């Protein structure tokens with residue numbers, strides 16, 4: 250691989266304007282708003298979205314999820330995966346072309362900065378081939394400085410999602426958060442200055458899955474060889490095929506490939522080559538030779554896009570089921586998180602005709618209203634129990650583990666009696682199930 254063999258062929262994509270580049274601008278605007286603005290939105294006193302890793306909490310749309318909400322977090326991950334599968338089966342690599350941070354940041358930050366300092370494709374090529382004179386040094390230095398600033402801004406913006414927007418920008422986040430900002434700034438800088446298309450070609454696993462996720466009906470960007478071939482340098486349709494071999498679709502490609510060679514895994518569906526060919530063909534009043542199509546349409550098997558296929562229907566069905574389950578969980582998600590466990594190293598003890606068990610109850614205040622809450626713990630399902638436990642008062646997002654001592658008459662004890670522990674606040678209660686241990690054969694059936 251070129252990346253490891255040191256024979257990388259540097260790609261100098263030429264700038265291009267066109268319809269699909271306008272779509273890029275809009276999707277990039279949406280990406281930046283989502284990345285930068287979302288962490289500033291608060292619902293009920295909490296970030297609308299924030300993954301608090303040290304406290305293992307996910308704030309989502311006014312709810313707080315903790316490590317014990319494994320089902321919700323698993324469903325969230327699965328939904329995201331199936332959403333990507335579904336969109337890929339339907340629209341090919343639309344994610345790569347329009348939404349992926351790598352593509353968006355290269356298009357919106359790296360290429361404009363590079364063009365500002367070093368000019369367009371031919372100027373950059375010429376300068377890179379020349380000696381390291383003053384002109385080349387200050388331009389490279391200026392470009393890298395701005396790459397570093399962009400990398401820092403992007404890393405800070407990503408960190409908002411974990412450390413909190415206000416905290417990170419007012420430098421009140423923790424040292425670990427800023428250490429991560431520093432590490433990610435260096436990674437982004439290396440990507441902007443050097444790695445670029447190699448990330449898609451050699452690192453990104455999504456690119457490798459394309460073959461499994463798509464079929465001949467998935468949307469791809471392809472060259473219309475029927476109209477285009479045989480290509481002829483400088484001549485429009487009539488004398489030969491439609492392609493005038495101007496190479497415009499090749500020089501704009503950020504992946505350094507020639508779309509006329511057929512579908513290639515390196516293609517990120519950015520549609521730059523469509524805009525390039527459209528610009529050229531419009532001069533001859535001909536439609537573009539590079540366009541969105543499908544493999545089936547190219548071979549004449551179908552006309553247009555076939556949206557309803559077994560693959561897309563299965564993905565859509567799974568996605569709808571997962572999304573429905575997520576919505577139900579989100580709507581019914583409680584504000585009390587509670588767990589009960591037997592106190593470490595204990596089973597039961599017998600004293601003065603009573604059998605005693607000790608448990609540890611962990612209670613967490615996940616009330617999104619940011620208020621102090623008092624929780625009461627009660628026991629149900631045991632014969633004549635004596636319960637020793639104090640109410641627990643917790644501040645917002647606070648958690649505490651308290652002892653719960655339960656005693657029942659020895660005559661009623663059995664080897665194992667299932668019973669319920671209820672943790673309740675004024676508004677809500679959570680019921681947990683555990684077992685009471687006792688000496689064998691005390692009561693009937695024991």
Ligand code: SF4
Nearest residue numbers: 502516517519520522
């Ligand atoms: S071939 Fe076209 S769509 Fe594919 S990466 Fe190159 S310019 Fe983008």
Ligand code: SF4
Nearest residue numbers: 492493495496498526
């Ligand atoms: S831009 Fe169009 S005409 Fe020019 S080489 Fe590419 S396919 Fe042929």
